[in-house]
Amino acid sequence: MRKNILLIGVGGQGTILTSKILTAGLVELGFDVKMSEIHGMSQRGGSVTTQIRYGEKIYSPNIGEGEADIIVAFERSEALRGLPFLKQGGTIIVNEREIYPLPVMTGAIAYPDNIIENLQKTVGNVLFLEADRIATELGNIRAQNIVLLGALVAFLSLDGIDWSELVGEMVPPRAKELNQKAFAAGFDFYRAHTAKA
Amino acid sequence: MKIEIMTGNEAIARGAYEASCHLAAAYPGTPSTEILENIADNYADDINSRWASNEKTALEIAAGASIGGMRALAVMKHVGVNVAADPMFTLGMTGVEGGLVIVSADDPACHSSQNEQDNRLYAPHAKLAMVEASDSQECKDYVKAAFEISEKFDIPVLFRMTTRVCHAKSLVKLSDRQEVAVRKYEGNPRKYSMLPANARVRHAKREELLVELEEYACTSPLNRIEWGKSKKIGIVTSGISYQYARDVFGDEVSYLKLGLTYPLPSKLIQSFCEDVETIYVIEENEPYLENKVRALGFACVGKDRLPLLGELNTGIVRKALTDQPDPEVYKSEISAPPRPPVLCAGCPHRGYFNALRKRKRDIVAVGDIGCYALGINEPFNGFDISICMGSGFTVPIGLAEALKKQGDQRKVFGMLGDSTFFHSGMTGLVDVVHSNANVVLCILDNDITAMTGHQANPGTARSLTGEPARVVSIEAMVRATGIEEDRLRIVNPIDQTAMDAAIDAGIKAEGPFVIITQYPCALIKEVARTFVGKYCVIDQDKCTKCKSCLRIACPAIALKDGVIQIVDRQACTACGLCMQVCKFGAISKVGE
The missing domain is CATH 3.40.50.920 (Rossmann fold)
Incomplete structure (x- = not known):
């Protein structure tokens, strides 16, 4: 068994912390884990991807096109950028958040419409999650990444460790409760979604 | 035995600790930067670590420690090895006392570099041993092996990494530090004073040792x-x-x-x-x-x-x-919008580039390596040339001669940041002054080495390990080269009146002229704290949608839902640049 996970978002959205918590959990569960991310210009509003692979034995730390079992897009249009990496029959979780890139802000190009409809037409398994709204309602939009983590952990059925406790250990102490609630909200959202389907 | 998941860079730091490395020096550069940061954060009690002003000084500091009997580590990105090549080639001849390991972090595909170069070719050229790791466990284990090889075969070891090994995480089994004492310094001028008579002897010795090392390589567990x-x-x-x-x-x-x-x-x-x-x-x-x-x-x-x-x-x-087929790939009818990296909201460089743009017809600009390299993009198109660290101050000298020869009246401007000034801009400034070059040099001082993630530099009041450090004054250095009062402007780059005036004075000047812009990087934590609750707002009754404010390319301002607005109040620092470009007084600050 080998699973490939691609996280894609915009610098500052917390993809790196998300992947840190996820990999810590995977290590605790006894998997071989590799994670790859490209630093550099990410703080300057560029697109950020993190790739996580786990299983019995993992060699390459990065995922090729058509190889990701699941993509989590932290920003709506980034889902389109990540799409070529999705395996046939794979799942894509999309945060509703829109962050305009500069050419859109200056009016040079338009932000694409109907992203979700397009993804649903192309890919069977699309889960649209308002992680930013859920996090805002819980107290701070910055916890959107942990809402997405909750949904991802539910999707991967990673039972056997106390994820909530792990989240609590790995976020700043004053944000512990908020992030634990965010994790539970994302987790429950995914479970409710699959129960419906 | 404890197992941790680590990046290659974290594992190199851990390996240096376990191998009883005594001193580590580096100049920051992606993808190598986190190695020294990890050493400083986790092993400061055991490893003396510091940023150097460039890679050459970093390697020479490490070389001095090695010759003095310490195990020493010098860390740099691939192009940094070019800067350090001078001492590196001669150290290939002298050999070492305490083990000396030089990390070269290469960047195939140029994720964040000005070129793609394979530094494995340096090893045979400089006659260094070379080690390459393929995951984090090997990074840690091979650093330890590298120190041993260095001492056993009296040779510096080039530890060649690549971006994917540096930044990928994998599992690492930790061990304890094996304490190795600093060797007593005895002094050995014939070995370490590379005058011709000694250098010839050392070269012969090196060739002998390389034969022995190759024998060892055939049975080494690394192969x-x-x-x-x-x-x-x-x-x-x-x-x-x-x-x-x-x-x-x-x-x-x-x-x-x-x-x-x-x-x-x-x-x-x-x-x-x-x-x-x-x-x-x-x-x-x-x-x-x-x-x-x-x-x-x-x-x-x-x-x-x-x-x-x-x-x-x-x-x-x-x-x-192989003839295995490629996996099938999903294709959507619509594609993601391009998302180029941009200057942050509140970035001082935006003020500089906005002012430079207004005088575009009178200027040819030369850039350098740092955040301000982003100024080359739309809408600023801020410079024509960028080669390497420090060249922003020296390329203009030759370029100005070339333009003069062809009757091109435009003034050549060179620009670089504070860290780059200390790295290799200082010598360019001296060349400009001494040769009376007719160019304008701009030092964009934002108080930090920003692009690589906020490392201290000689202009910062703290060291790598967080201790107070003496600040080297850029202004005093500029004045010391002989730049007089009327050839120097020190300005806040966000203040467009002052910035415009400085650029105009530079264009008019005959001979060397220096502009120092002073304004801190908006991402420095202590600086960012002062912006909390402050942001700009746009009065929609006054806004004529002329889009002047959009042309400063600030990520906090956007045309959204048919109106121009501050879309990200958290990102906005209320720097006020947009207020200055708005001719209709539609923008004001809140929270001051």
Whole structure:
């Protein structure tokens, strides 16, 4: 068994912390884990991807096109950028958040419409999650990444460790409760979604 | 035994700690920066660590420690090795007392670099031992081995990393630090004073030791054969390429996985190649291993099928060397908008580039390496040339002569940041002053080495380890070169009146002219705290949608839902640049 996970978002959205918590959990569960991310210009509003692979034995730390079992897009249009990496029959979780890139802000190009409809037409398994709204309602939009983590952990059925406790250990102490609630909200959202389907 | 998941960079730091490294020096550069940061954060009690003003000084500091008896580490990105090449080549002759390991973090595919260069070629040229790791466990273990090889064979070791090894995380088994004492300094002028008579002797000695080292490389555990189910295909590989090969071919084929890659183990390669039917050499960039295999008389598949440019990955290796089909890929009817990196909201460089743009017809600008390199993009198109660290101050000297010769009246401006000024801009300033060059030099001082993630530099009041440090004044250095009051402007770059005036004075000046912009990076934590609750708002009754404010390309301002608005109040620092470009007084600050 080998699973490939691609996280894609915009610098500052917390993809790196998300992947840190996820990999810590995977290590605790006894998997071989590799994670790859490209630093550099990410703080300057560029697109950020993190790739996580786990299983019995993992060699390459990065995922090729058509190889990701699941993509989590932290920003709506980034889902389109990540799409070529999705395996046939794979799942894509999309945060509703829109962050305009500069050419859109200056009016040079338009932000694409109907992203979700397009993804649903192309890919069977699309889960649209308002992680930013859920996090805002819980107290701070910055916890959107942990809402997405909750949904991802539910999707991967990673039972056997106390994820909530792990989240609590790995976020700043004053944000512990908020992030634990965010994790539970994302987790429950995914479970409710699959129960419906 | 404790197991942790670590990046290659974290594992190098851990390996240095376990190997009883005593001193580490570096100049920050992606993808190497976190190595020294990790040493400073986690092992400060055991390893004396510091940022140096450039890679040459970093290596020389490490060399002094090694000659003095310490185990020493110098860390840099691939282009930094070019800067450090002068001491590095001679250290290849002198050898070491305490082990000396030089980390070269290469960046195939130029994720964040000005060129793509394969620093494995440095090892034979400078006559250094070379080690390459393929995951974090190897990073840690091989750093320890590198210190031992360095001392045993009296040779500096080039520890060659690549972006994917530096930044990928994998599991690492930790060990305790094996304390190694600092060797007593005895002094050995014949070995360490490289005058011609001594240098000739040392060269002969080096060649002898390289023969011994190659013998060792044939039996070193860093070079291993992994026999698979078949000997039909034998793969010769090193570094991250090994992981891709493993993903594609699994246990079906056999591998010669090389970790000690200079001197290459001829006998081991020979025996492996004789035992297999077809040889594949899988490596990124230059055909370094392939040339050796061919020189030993073996035909092989290599760069004839695999690309010379960029990184490899599992898909590229699969496509080049097997007939397995590529995985199917989903395609959407719409595509993602481009998302280029941009100058942050509140970035001081935006003020500088906005002012420079207004005088575009009168100026030819030369850039350098740092955040301000982003000024080359739309809408500023802020400079024409950018070569390497420091060249922003020296390329203008020759360029100005070339323009003059062809009757081009435009003034040449050079720009670089505070960290780059200390790195290699200072000498360019001296050349400009001494040769009375008719150019304008701009030092964009934002108080920090911003691009690589906020490392201290000689202009910062703290060291790598957080201790107070003496600030070296850029202004005092500029004045000390002989730049008089009327040839110097020190301005807040956000203040467009002052910035415009400084640029105009520079254009009019005859001979050397210096502009220092002073305004801190908006991402410095202490600075960011002062912006909390402050932001700009746009009065929609006054806004005529002329889009002047959009043309400063601030990520906090956007045309959204038909109106121009501050879309990200958290990002907005209320720097006020947009207020100055708005001719209708539609923008004001809140929270002050």
